[in-house]
Amino acid sequence: xxxxxxxxxxxxxxxxxxxxxxxxxxxxxxxxxxxxxxxxxxxxxxxxxxxxxxxxxxxxxxxxxxxxxxxxxxxxxxxxxxxxxxxxxxxxxxxxxxxxxxxxxxxxxxxxxxxxxxxxxxxxxxxxxxxxxxxxxxxxxxxxxxxxxxxxxxxxxxxxxxxxxxxxxxxxxxxxxxxxxxxxxxxxxxxxxxxxxxxxxxxxxxxxxxxxxxxxxxxxxxxxxxxxxxxxxxxxxxxxxxxxxxxxxxxxxxxxxxxxxxxxxxxxxxxxxxxxxxxxxxxxxxxxxxxxx
Amino acid sequence: xxxxxxxxxxxxxxxxxxxxxxxxxxxxxxxxxxxxxxxxxxxxxxxxxxxxxxxxxxxxxxxxxxxxxxxxxxxxxxxxxxxxxxxxxxxxxxxxxxxxxxxxxxxxxxxxxxxxxxxxxxxxxxxxxxxxxxxxxxxxxxxxxxxxxxxxxxxxxxxxxxxxxxxxxxxxxxxxxxxxxxxxxxxxxxxxxxxxxxxxxxxxxxxxxxxxxxxxxxxxxxxxxxxxxxxxxxxxxxxxxxxxxxxxxxxxxxxxxxxxxxxxxxxxxxxxxxxxxxxxxxxxxxxxxxxxx
Numbered sequence: 001x002x003x004x005x006x007x008x009x010x011x012x013x014x015x016x017x018x019x020x021x022x023x024x025x026x027x028x029x030x031x032x033x034x035x036x037x038x039x040x041x042x043x044x045x046x047x048x049x050x051x052x053x054x055x056x057x058x059x060x061x062x063x064x065x066x067x068x069x070x071x072x073x074x075x076x077x078x079x080x081x082x083x084x085x086x087x088x089x090x091x092x093x094x095x096x097x098x099x100x101x102x103x104x105x106x107x108x109x110x111x112x113x114x115x116x117x118x119x120x121x122x123x124x125x126x127x128x129x130x131x132x133x134x135x136x137x138x139x140x141x142x143x144x145x146x147x148x149x150x151x152x153x154x155x156x157x158x159x160x161x162x163x164x165x166x167x168x169x170x171x172x173x174x175x176x177x178x179x180x181x182x183x184x185x186x187x188x189x190x191x192x193x194x195x196x197x198x199x200x201x202x203x204x205x206x207x208x209x210x211x212x213x214x215x216x217x218x219x220x221x222x223x224x225x226x227x228x229x230x231x232x233x234x235x236x237x238x239x240x241x242x243x244x245x246x247x248x249x250x251x252x253x254x255x256x257x258x259x260x261x262x263x264x265x266x267x268x269x270x271x272x273x274x275x276x277x278x279x280x281x282x283x284x285x286x287x288x289x290x291x292x293x
Numbered sequence: 294x295x296x297x298x299x300x301x302x303x304x305x306x307x308x309x310x311x312x313x314x315x316x317x318x319x320x321x322x323x324x325x326x327x328x329x330x331x332x333x334x335x336x337x338x339x340x341x342x343x344x345x346x347x348x349x350x351x352x353x354x355x356x357x358x359x360x361x362x363x364x365x366x367x368x369x370x371x372x373x374x375x376x377x378x379x380x381x382x383x384x385x386x387x388x389x390x391x392x393x394x395x396x397x398x399x400x401x402x403x404x405x406x407x408x409x410x411x412x413x414x415x416x417x418x419x420x421x422x423x424x425x426x427x428x429x430x431x432x433x434x435x436x437x438x439x440x441x442x443x444x445x446x447x448x449x450x451x452x453x454x455x456x457x458x459x460x461x462x463x464x465x466x467x468x469x470x471x472x473x474x475x476x477x478x479x480x481x482x483x484x485x486x487x488x489x490x491x492x493x494x495x496x497x498x499x500x501x502x503x504x505x506x507x508x509x510x511x512x513x514x515x516x517x518x519x520x521x522x523x524x525x526x527x528x529x530x531x532x533x534x535x536x537x538x539x540x541x542x543x544x545x546x547x548x549x550x551x552x553x554x555x556x557x558x559x560x561x562x563x564x565x566x567x568x569x570x571x572x573x574x575x576x577x578x579x580x581x582x583x584x585x586x
Binding site for chain 1: 401418419421422425426452453454455461463467470471474479481482483484485486488489490495
C-alpha cells in the first residue's frame with residue numbers, strides 16, 4: 001500500500017484561521033471586534049495549556065480575548081455571577097468555561113446560564129437541540145466541527161460512507177454522530193462505546209473511523225479496514241522523563257502500527273487539536289456577526 | 294427455526310395503560326386530573342384516526358382530553374394564539390399538535406411555542422436536548438419511547454447489542470438512536486438512511502433492527518440476520534378495495550417473508566402503534582405530576 005496521507009491539522013487550521021483573520025478584520029472595521037472570554041477555574045495543568053493556546057490564537061487573529069482565572073475554591077454562585085456579567089458585556093461575543101471545572105461545580109448548570117447566543121462551545125441545550133434539528137443558526141461543538149472540516153478540506157467524501165465513532169460523550173461522540181448523519185454529511189453512522197461487543201470488528205467496518213475514547217492507543221492495527229480514514233480525537237498525557245515538560249501527548253490510536261493500513265490519518269499532536277481551536281475562533285466570529293455591535 | 298415471538302404491542306400497551314390508569318386515579322384524588330389537549334388542523338384522514346384514538350384512550354384512563362379541531366386555512370397566528378391559551382390553562386398538562394399540519398404552517402415555530410413542560414410529544418428543543426444529555430426530566434418522543442418499552446417488557450436485552458435504526462427523522466430515527474446509545478440502553482447503534490450504501494448488508498448486522506422509513510415493505514427477508522429482533526415503526530396506508538375503509542395498513546417490513554427469520558417481530562398494526570399512544574398517556578401523567586395542580 002501507499003503511505004497514508006497525513007491529515008495535517010495544523011496546516012488546515014492555519015487556512016481556516018486566515019479566513020477568520022480576514023473576517024475579524026472586516027468586523028472590526030465595522031465597529032465590532034469579536035471578543036472571547038475564557039474562564040478557568042483552578043489550576044489543572046492541561047487546562048492551562050489549552051487556555052493559553054486559545055488566548056494566543058485570539059491575539060494572532062485580532063480578536064479581543066479576556067482570560068478570567070479563578071481559584072479552585074470559587075463557588076457555584078461566584079461563577080454564575082461571572083457568567084451573568086459576561087452575558088451582559090457587549091464587548092464579549094463568546095463565553096467558554098474551560099472543562100473540567102473542580103468537582104464541586106455543577107458544570108451543566110453553569111453551561112445553562114451562558115447566553116446561548118454566546119455559547120461558542122456549543123454545549124448549551126439550545127445549541128444541542130439545534131444540532132439535532134439541523135438548524136444552522138446554532139453553534140456546533142468545536143471538536144466535532146473540526147473533525148468534519150478536516151474531512152471536508154482533505155476532500156474525503158462522507159456521503160454514503162460507513163463512519164464509526166468510538167465514544168458517546170456530549171462533547172464529541174454524540175454531536176459528531178449527529179453531524180455525520182445530517183443531510184450535510186449523509187454518512188451511515190455507528191456509535192460504539194465501552195459497552196460495545198467486539199469493538200475491533202465494529203471498527204473494521206469503518207470507511208471513516210473516529211476515536212474519541214480518551215484511552216491511550218487503544219485502537220490497534222487489526223481494528224482498521226485497509227484504506228480507511230482514521231481521525232484521532234484523543235489527547236492523552238503520558239509521563240515522559242525525557243521531555244522538559246515531563247510528559248508527551250499520544251492519541252487514542254496506536255499511530256505507528258495503524259498508519260500503514262490507512263488511506264489517511266491524523267497525527268497527535270497536530271491533527272484534531274489545532275482544528276478545535278480554529279473552530280472556536282470561527283464560532284466566536286459567527287457569534288460576533290449574529291450579535292452585532 | 295422456531296416461529297418468531299410476536300411482540301404484541303396491544304397487550305403490552307394495555308399493561309402500561311393499566312399502570313397509567315392507577316396513576317391517573319391517584320393524581321385525580323389529589324386534585325390533579327391529568328389533561329391532554331390535541332390540536333388538529335385540517336382534515337387529513339390518517340390524522341383524524343390518530344386523534345380519535347388518543348381521545349378515546351384518555352377517556353378510558355380517566356384523563357381529561359380536549360380536542361381542538363381547526364379548519365385547514367387556520368393561520369400561523371391563530372394557531373400560536375391557541376397554543377398560548379393552552380400553555381396558560383391549568384387544566385391542561387399536555388399539548389399535542391397533530392402532525393402534519395397544512396403546509397402553510399411553520400410547524401417548528403409552533404412546537405417552540407409550546408411550554409416545554411407541556412410538550413408531551415417531546416419535540417420542543419428543550420426536550421430534544423434533554424434526551425441527548427440524558428436528563429430524565431424531559432419528555433421522550435412517544436414512538437421511540439414505545440419501541441424501548443416494548444423491548445424492555447419483552448425481556449430483549451439492548452446492552453452490547455447491535456441495533457440498526459433505518460431512518461434519521463427528528464420524530465423517530467434520531468431520538469431512537471440517542472435512546473439506544475444512552476447509558477440506560479447501552480446498545481451499539483447504527484443510523485442508516487436513504488443515502489446509505491448497501492442497506493441490506495448494514496441491516497444484516499443488526500441484533501435489533503428498527504425500521505422507521507415510511508416506505509411499505511422495503512425491509513426484505515435477506516436483510517435480516519437469522520434470530521434478529523425486528524421492530525417495525527412504519528404505518529403505511531395501502532388502497533384495499535376489499536376493506537370497508539378502502540385501505541389497509543402495512544409496515545416498512547415485508548412481514549410474511551421476514552417473520553420466519555426473526556426471533557421476535559412486531560406486527561403492523563398492533564405493534565409499535567399502540568405503544569406510541571401508551572407512551573403519550575405516560576408523558577401526560579408525568580407532565581401532570583411535574584406541573585402539579
